[in-house]
Structures are given as C-alpha cells and as structure tokens.
Amino acid sequence: MTTAFRIHPGDNVATLLGDGTDSVTVIGEGEVALNEAIALGHKMAVADIAAGEAVVKFGIPIGHAAVAIRKGDWVHLHNCASRFDERSGGFDVVTGAAKDMAYD
Template sequence: MKPRAFQIQPQDSVATLLDDAAEGAIDILGAKPQEIRLLEKIERGHKVALRDIAASEAVIKFGVRIGHATQPIQRGNWVHLHNLASDLDERSGSLDLHSGAPTDTASAYV
C-alpha cells in the first residue's frame, strides 16, 4: 500500500502525511483524492505541497492562511520551518528544522 496523506479543504495547498513516506508516489485522501510524487522523504504529521507555491505566497490549510512561503516551494516538497513562516511569530524562521528546538537562545546555555 502506498503511503497516504490527507487534504482537508479543496483550496488547501498542503496535505498532512498519515504515514512516513520516502521520495516517490503517495495517495492523497480527503477533499481532492489524487496521486502525487514526493520529491523528498516526509514524516507522518508533516506537510507536503500539493502545488507550486511562490516565495511570499500564502500557504493554505483548513482553507485558511497558515503563514507565507519564505522561498519557492515545488509540488511534492516537504513544507515546514525552512520554507514556511508564520505571519505573526517572528521566531518561527529561526527554529531547528528537524527538532523544532530554538537556535536564537543557544548562547544562554553556558
């Protein structure tokens, strides 16, 4: 069985992985079922781009803007802290991509 992801609203530009997935084909369930090709490995709970998104364009999930792209994103890319930032939270661009740990307070650990 191919790994699966779930798209909540038809206008969403990202879907959430229901299984850990390697580069390759996955099934999108939910609002607009389709098959797409992941360009890289994505873990369960994380997001994949369903279409190309330009830098500074809004990223849509649940039908609502969840932030903006900080660089161009291609359909099939992992969408996370390296290419999506909050419109409000100024720390969101400085977090470690894999652990989510803060990097801007690193100098306090002495």
C-alpha cells in the same frame, strides 16, 4: 503506499498519514510524487507555492512560503514562515528548538 489528506478544498498542503519516500496518495485526489522523504504528520505541497505566497491549511493561511515550494516538497520551518510569529524561521528544522534561546 502512504496516504495524505487535504483538510479543506482550498488548501495547498496535505498532511501525511505515514512516512512517505517516493509518492503518496492524497485521499480523493490521486497520487503525488514526493521530491524528498516526508515523515508522518508533516505537510507536503499539493501545488506549486511561489515565494511569498500563502501556505493554506484548514482553509486559512498558516504562513507564507519563504522560498518557492514545488508540488511534492516537504513544507516545514525551512521553507515556510509564520505571518504571526517572525521567530518561527529561527527554529531548528530537526529538533524544533529555538536557535535564539538557550534552554538550561
């Protein structure tokens, strides 16, 4: 089974240490069912996060939920927006390329 770790006790996301498909074990906390496949190194919600609520990693807000995020959801650019960089929602969720800039 894939594992994940929560860096700070106040975090509402954990980082996967391998690809996850059905469920993951959050180290020291137990099993969480995944609502979708999540790749190695990506974040998953360890609690429900309401739209507009802070997404917390390292014990600090790293952004806010652009939509309601359920426990077990993948947390990434498609549902999380930066409070520091409004462009963060303009990146392609697969490639990470900015949608508003052409790279030649």
